Amino acid sequence: MASVAYRHPRRWFVKLVIVILFAQWLVGPVIIAHADEPQPDPAGIATGDKTSTSDAGGTSFVVTEPTDKTAPDYGKNKKAFDDFQAQATKEPLVMKLADNVGHLRIATNFTWTLLTGYLVLFMQAGFALLTCGLVRKKNAGHLMMLNFAAYVFAFLAYYVCGFAFQYGGAAINAAPTNLGGTPTLNHFLLGGGLWGFLGGRGFMLSGPGYDAGVLCLTLFEVVFMETAAYIIVGAVCERITFGAFLLCELFMGAILYPSFGCWVWGGGWLSQLGQTMGLAHGYVDFAGSTVVHGVGGFCAMAISVILGPRLGKYGADGKPRAFPAHNLVYVVTGTFILLFGWMGFNPGSTLGSSDLRISVIAVNTNLSACAGAASAMFLWYFIFGKPDITMACNGMLAGLVAITAPCAFVSPNSAVMIGILAGIVVDLGVLFNERVIKVDDPCGAISVHGYAGWLGAVCVGIFADGTYGAGWNGVGATTYLGKAGQGVTGLLHGDHTQFFTQVGGATFMAIYIFGFTYLVFSLVNAVSPMRVSKEVELEGLDVPEFGLPAYPEDEIVNAEPEMARA
């Protein structure tokens, strides 16, 4: 860290005032809870009632009071509501049952969402093992610490403002009905209506954010953000300073991930393109091939470009040199843990087990994983004569990343195809990064998450078969492409608009994420270099950065070696 310079008291005071004013502007929405605003429900008592009781098609059994007095059919709806009310008073037991059933449905979905969220949390351990095994022994502690700190600091940034930016306006266009609708998340800080850019409710998870439904959503979404956060470790490791890395994580958790996440999942403008510009169902990404993995991968790429390759990675002639993995046991174990966690990542994104598509999603996810691993392995074998273990693992992960967007919308056969494509993309991507554009990516994160993530979003536009997703992003609730109940559809099933929307959206993601990250961190790097010194890099970052070698018996330990010996 740079030495502490003399601090000018007045400058610091001014900065402090600016920070406080900014915090007030953000936190303001926290304190003000108007009487006519939906009230938060921290105890979870009021979440899920008779209005949550619905049939398989999602139509509520209970008629709700029409709120818009200016609507043309207000009179008709009001009469229907009054008739229903009159009937309801004659059948109080039925209404109580409906209340109970509604509450139970929401309770089941809370369980589902939280438990699948915990599975995704466990993926942190998988990625830590995977990346640690792929690097050199002298950096093992450094990798573990990066993964650990990534979780800690990105989480805190997301708590302060990331979640609010991403989901502060969710109730407007993307209310999670499976969790009770989170009605308190109803304001865009930037933009509004169908053109939302940043959410504005739920800062510090307080006020309107302190609600049972909201916090259920928060837990689930924060672990997805953490996935994007740890992806960057795979490309920046072995040469980044710890301080610079923390900045990357705060950036990811506070603004980079939430901004794109708002546009696609928080009811923001990308998701509403179907309604605003007639672009099919808008930009669709079911569980986050681009929102999570693409963002992580292209952010990683930008920082890797700024840092430059590891010392000795490229010879004077420009030819790459190999830095073999120090522990393949960690690599494979880590990959399996990631696969297991993905069983929460994809099926969990329904936000409710009342949506029985979860089984299709789970099988599609696994099929793509295996097809990806097999295809990567075979292709590598044909090119190089031996199947590389690390590439086989990367192939499985690429298959998982690529199926993440389309998993709910495609058939098992399509899932296998997507996996095969992903395996090819990751193999060629790794070679492309290393040999052609010479971007050093120690763990293949850019190929596995960036390139395969882009592929995943595009595959929605190719393989989606319309059996799921009717009414997605507010388009085609009753009919779509002339068929009742038709869901999200791709090129092979007659919707070329969805294909172009997917290609456009995914490509836009790559450019935006790479560009924004590159801009911010070029400035950071100019102010204070993000790379460790040559001596530190050659020694390995474990001791110089953290004072602790991962495998101390390899080092000379000072005091009482007999006692400290393993």
Next chain:
Amino acid sequence: MKRIDAVIKPQKLDEVKESLTAIGTTGLTVLEAKGFGRQKGHTELYRGTEYTVDFLPKLFISVVVPDDIVEAAVKAIADSARTGKIGDGKIFVTSLDDVIRIRTGERGRDAI
């Protein structure tokens, strides 16, 4: 007294140890080492990039013997460590000035 050092393949240690004790040597020191001789290294691929494997794991063993069994010891090591394939190793025989047993202070032949 002579000191006999040998670089052998790790999997041959048990055989060498048995044959040495059979002819009457006492004691053996073993170090893990890596090395190569006239054989060149070979190249492997890691994620599509070549790297050379120059060094192979070896064991460096050391035993001190009285002059009368030097030749027998050398023959014992050579016969038990030989596989006939490249990389079997080498034996080095050097003269020793003195040997001292740390526990008792004995010197020379009594210390072996």
